[in-house]
Amino acid sequence: MGGINIPHMAGYMPLREAIARKVQFLYTTELNPETDITVTPGGTYALYTALTTILQPGDEVILFEPAYDSYLPGIEANQATAIPIPLSFPGYTVDWALVRNKITERTKAIIINSPHNPTGSILSNEDILELKKIVDDTDLYIISDEVYEHLVFDGLEHNSILRYPDLLSRSFVAFSFGKNYHCTGWKLGYCISSPYLMSEFRKVHQYNSFSCDTPKQVALSTFMNVKEHYLDLGNKMQQKRDYFKSLLSTTQLKPLISHGSYFQCYSFEEVSDEKEKDFAIRLTKEYGVTAIPVSAFYKNATDNKVIRFCFAKQNATLEEAARRLSKLK
Ligand code: PMP
Numbered sequence: 101m102g103g104i105n106i107p108h109m110a111g112y113m114p115l116r117e118a119i120a121r122k123v124q125f126l127y128t129t130e131l132n133p134e135t136d137i138t139v140t141p142g143g144t145y146a147l148y149t150a151l152t153t154i155l156q157p158g159d160e161v162i163l164f165e166p167a168y169d170s171y172l173p174g175i176e177a178n179q180a181t182a183i184p185i186p187l188s189f190p191g192y193t194v195d196w197a198l199v200r201n202k203i204t205e206r207t208k209a210i211i212i213n214s215p216h217n218p219t220g221s222i223l224s225n226e227d228i229l230e231l232k233k234i235v236d237d238t239d240l241y242i243i244s245d246e247v248y249e250h251l252v253f254d255g256l257e258h259n260s261i262l263r264y265p266d267l268l269s270r271s272f273v274a275f276s277f278g279k280n281y282h283c284t285g286w287k288l289g290y291c292i293s294s295p296y297l298m299s300e301f302r303k304v305h306q307y308n309s310f311s312c313d314t315p316k317q318v319a320l321s322t323f324m325n326v327k328e329h330y331l332d333l334g335n336k337m338q339q340k341r342d343y344f345k346s347l348l349s350t351t352q353l354k355p356l357i358s359h360g361s362y363f364q365c366y367s368f369e370e371v372s373d374e375k376e377k378d379f380a381i382r383l384t385k386e387y388g389v390t391a392i393p394v395s396a397f398y399k400n401a402t403d404n405k406v407i408r409f410c411f412a413k414q415n416a417t418l419e420e421a422a423r424r425l426s427k428l429k
Pocket of ligand 1: 141142143144145168213217245247259275276277278279287288334342
């Protein structure tokens with residue numbers, strides 16, 4: 101079923117085949133495009149659909165804070181409870197002992213996100229092995245948000261859940277063409293899972309968007325076959341990050357560590373003792389530079405005097421921002 105005018109509910113087959121080839125090439129995992137991949141209207145939709153597929157009222161879902169802002173409403177709309185665990189400041193790493201302590205008989209899933217929005221931290225192979233130890237011998241699901249899979253810097257590699265077949269069997273892994281290929285407005289992504297979980301996921305997808313529009317799927321099925329379109333993205337974005345950091349080195353803002361994503365966090369501790377939100381508003385109003393207060397990504401009130409900049413901008417824009425921020429008081 102599914103010609104070019106009416107793509108299959110799970111996605112235009114040549115696109116699913118191209119995704120499977122890319123996954124085989126990058127992560128050496130063989131996927132069946134028939135059963136393991138569903139094309140979705142964006143990564144956020146894939147995450148929400150995964151949550152709706154598995155959650156029942158009263159379930160608990162562990163997430164790490166700061167957290168991409170769609171997780172919490174996605175959990176709560178399904179009448180489940182979010183159990184936020186703070187990432188250790190300032191490296192934004194996971195304290196796996198804390199995770200063990202938070203697991204109850206109601207825990208249904210753990211959401212991970214690497215490279216991480218808003219901090220740019222990434223999960224190491226050791227992190228994934230810790231996660232594996234925790235979920236082994238349980239029925240826990242993993243929802244892995246990997247929309248920034250190509251944006252990993254400093255010679256590190258992306259530890260996709262797709263590299264770990266025994267974790268993939270209990271996981272939903274979300275990707276975004278918008279993030280990968282810089283077409284965020286296109287709202288196209290995909291979810292990868294094991295055949296049984298994916299068949300359940302498709303039952304939710306069927307009565308939600310049913311399918312995604314054809315032209316973008318046809319275009320991307322051709323575009324993503326060219327490896328050069330994604331292999332160099334990490335290097336290019338690392339150059340942007342480094343350029344941005346060098347420009348801001350003349351300001352009083354102090355960079356935190358970011359190994360990936362579009363984001364670089366800065367501490368403004370040496371500039372002001374304002375709340376993050378107030379400082380961010382003042383930056384916008386007085387200097388015309390907008391950053392996001394990292395406190396906006398927490399359910400549990402947390403204010404470390406950190407703001408998040410997005411450096412995926414033209415160099416001229418970054419230069420102008422730095423010029424304005426050099427006057428920061
Ligand atoms: N996850 C994270 C961590 C994100 O930062 C974003 C986009 N801001 C998404 C998912 C959503 O991707 P999409 O635009 O494809 O819905």
